[in-house]
Amino acid sequence: MAALAAVMIVKHYLADFVLQGDWMARGKERERGWLVPLTAHAACHATFTLGVALVVAPRLWWLALVDFAIHFSVDRAKSVVSRRGGWTPAQVQFWWLLGFDQMLHALTDIGLVAGFLSL
Numbered sequence: 001m002a003a004l005a006a007v008m009i010v011k012h013y014l015a016d017f018v019l020q021g022d023w024m025a026r027g028k029e030r031e032r033g034w035l036v037p038l039t040a041h042a043a044c045h046a047t048f049t050l051g052v053a054l055v056v057a058p059r060l061w062w063l064a065l066v067d068f069a070i071h072f073s074v075d076r077a078k079s080v081v082s083r084r085g086g087w088t089p090a091q092v093q094f095w096w097l098l099g100f101d102q103m104l105h106a107l108t109d110i111g112l113v114a115g116f117l118s119l
Helices: 002-018 022-027 035-056 063-085 092-116
Strands: none
Touching: 002 035, 002 092, 022 035, 035 063, 035 092, 063 092
């Protein structure tokens, strides 16, 4: 279980930080034109999750779709809340929201690990 959790944490780091270029990071936060960059970003997460599923439990491939939907929804909600609040990195609310976003992603990964181990 610990090894699988570690894989999911690394997956999250790679998809959320290393592979998320400026186009995705800034694009998904825009008021308009956010759909394609956000879809690409969530698809990165789903692709990694699919890879894990195919190695660990191929019949649970559909958990990649769950990861896509949750990541897409969480990131979109964070963007809307942050924009409506007018929060910038200079404000504590921005960091609280970012932390909440990352916590939800971590809980998602824990749920995915539980799903993979539910065989």
